[in-house]
Amino acid sequence: MTWHLLGDLPDNELRRVLAVARRRKFARGEVVFHEGDPGDALHLIQKGRFAVRVATPLGERATLAIRGPGEAFGEMALIADAPRSATVSALEPAETFSIQQGEFDELRREHPGVNRILVAVLATALRRMDELIVEAFYASAEKRVLRRVRDLAMLYGEDSAPITIPLTQEDLGGLAGTSRATVNRVLREEEERGTLTLGRGKTIVVDLEALKLRAR
C-alpha cells in the first residue's frame, strides 16, 4: 500500500514510520473519533472506507466525504492545532495506521516533500469545497444527487458496471445536501430509466456512462 500523503518518502523512512505507527482495526459503523474531540494522531487508511460527517444546525448528519485506502484523515486537527472538524466512522470492516502528532511533525520538518503534498492535498480539498458551494447554490437537488452517485460509482467501482454503492439514501442525501425523500425520488426515476437499480441500503449502478451524461 502507498499513501498519497507520504508519496515522497524514501522506502526505508516509510518502513520506519509504519513500524512506529499504531495499527488500528474498526468494525462496520465504529467511530474513530467525534467532531470536537482533541486531535492527537492522523490515520493512514489501509483497508475499508470511512465516512466524514458533521452535525447540521437542525441536528441531522451531513456526510462531507468518503475516504478509502491510500488516503488519510485526521490531518486537519494536527495542522491547525484545533479540535476534530468532523466525526469519522468506518463504513465497513477497516484498518488504519495511526501516526502520532509528534511523529508527523518530525516527518514534515525532515521531509519537505511531505509538507508540499500536504499543502496540495489541502488546496485540492478547498477547490472541491468551492465546487460544492457553487453546486449547493446553483444546481438543482436532482443534479447534486446524480453527481454524488456518479462520484461514488467511480470511488467504489473499477470502471466496470455493475457497481454497488453500499450507502443508505440518508447518507446520499447528506452528501448531496438534500432530503432522503428527494434522493429516493431521483433514484427511482433513474431506476425506471435503467441507469441503476435499488437494493436495501445500496444503489447498484448498471450504466455508468449514461449516469455520467445525466449528471453533467
Ligand code: CMP
Ligand atoms: P480532522 O479535523 O483532524 O478530523 C476530521 C477529519 O475529517 C479531518 O481532519 C479531515 O481529515 C476530514 N475532513 C474534514 N472535512 C472534510 C471534507 N470536507 N472533505 C474530506 N475530508 C474532510
